[in-house]
Amino acid sequence: MKKVRSIIAISAFALVSGAIMGSAPASAATNSTLVISGGSAVFGLDPASIVATANNAGTVKFIAAGAVVKGCEAVATATSAPFVAKCLWTPAASGSTVLAGTFTPADATAFTSVDSAPFTTKVGVAVQGVVSPIHIFVDTVLASGSTGALAPRFGVGCTVSSEYIIGQTIVFRVYANNADQGGAVMDSSNTAKAFIEVAGVATPIALTYGNHSGVAFWTGILKTGSTAGLYSNLGVINFKVTVIGKDQSSMKVLSTKLAPKMVNNVRQVDENGRTIYERVSYYRTVQVNPVLKGATGTWASNFTAASQLTLYALPKA
Numbered sequence: 001m002k003k004v005r006s007i008i009a010i011s012a013f014a015l016v017s018g019a020i021m022g023s024a025p026a027s028a029a030t031n032s033t034l035v036i037s038g039g040s041a042v043f044g045l046d047p048a049s050i051v052a053t054a055n056n057a058g059t060v061k062f063i064a065a066g067a068v069v070k071g072c073e074a075v076a077t078a079t080s081a082p083f084v085a086k087c088l089w090t091p092a093a094s095g096s097t098v099l100a101g102t103f104t105p106a107d108a109t110a111f112t113s114v115d116s117a118p119f120t121t122k123v124g125v126a127v128q129g130v131v132s133p134i135h136i137f138v139d140t141v142l143a144s145g146s147t148g149a150l151a152p153r154f155g156v157g158c159t160v161s162s163e164y165i166i167g168q169t170i171v172f173r174v175y176a177n178n179a180d181q182g183g184a185v186m187d188s189s190n191t192a193k194a195f196i197e198v199a200g201v202a203t204p205i206a207l208t209y210g211n212h213s214g215v216a217f218w219t220g221i222l223k224t225g226s227t228a229g230l231y232s233n234l235g236v237i238n239f240k241v242t243v244i245g246k247d248q249s250s251m252k253v254l255s256t257k258l259a260p261k262m263v264n265n266v267r268q269v270d271e272n273g274r275t276i277y278e279r280v281s282y283y284r285t286v287q288v289n290p291v292l293k294g295a296t297g298t299w300a301s302n303f304t305a306a307s308q309l310t311l312y313a314l315p316k317a
Helices: 002-021
Strands: 034-038 048-054 058-064 083-089 095-105 119-123 134-142 163-165 169-178 191-198 208-212 215-223 239-245 248-260 277-292 296-300 310-312
Touching: 034 095, 034 119, 048 058, 048 095, 058 083, 134 239, 134 296, 169 191, 169 239, 191 215
Parallel strands: 163 310
Antiparallel strands: 034 048, 048 083, 058 095, 095 119, 134 169, 169 215, 191 239, 208 215, 239 296, 248 277
16 A cells, blocks of 8 residues: 555656656747838938838838838848838828838747837928919018017018017018919019918908019018907917919910030030030910910918917017
8 A cells, every 4th residue: 555655656746747847838939129210201202211120030011101012011121130121112192191010020939020109200292382383482571670579589670580479570471483484483464463361360461572672572461469450369370372373375385496505605616617506495485375374373381380480479578
């Protein structure tokens, strides 16, 4: 009986020992990391590079605006640190776009798969007016004549700025060109109407074209202040500029012609003494029938938040 009990005890000990001393279970896989960066693109131009950085080798699936980027379904990272993969991406639209990625490790037993945190990039769009064919650019300056606490911080006025104090007068300066007319400057001769609509102001501000100390452009005035009839909404000033061209019975057309090649005002000749000609571009005026309807161009600020036109309260002394 004692012998039987001893055998049972030894067997039990062997089972326990096997559980303790047997083969160790496989260690847990290391967590992978993936960080997305880059993607600084301009809408309508060349592709931009999205960069994915992992902590081990593998492949990355790149995602933009919720869709997998074509051609970047499984981009291999470098095989040694830094484990970087890159994707050339052509944005489908301007504005804020969320980028992301999914990482699949090369060694799936040692590392886990992981999705990156979302990364938001802003696809650039031209600051000029984007309604073809009139292209517009706008800036604002402080009107001269302000004194005391409202006096210009630097200089004596006409300083380009996006920050104003209530009580100051803001001057909008507008510059426009018309592609239909060979890029001609939009002035009072070819413009039917130009105005600015400001949020919170019932009547649009009419723009006038004229000479300003030797340079000509469109201007509009916004007076601010706390008294009735003056603009007083603190914070970002939302506004839109509209320029409407006159109907045209003629227009400039880009063309080319042969002209003598000139170097330092000297006509160039070949080895036989004959004049060398080259083709140059120029605009020629053609009649349009029926009349070309005047185009409309608009401009609304797409600057970053820190550069938006903003009205502040008078600082406390």
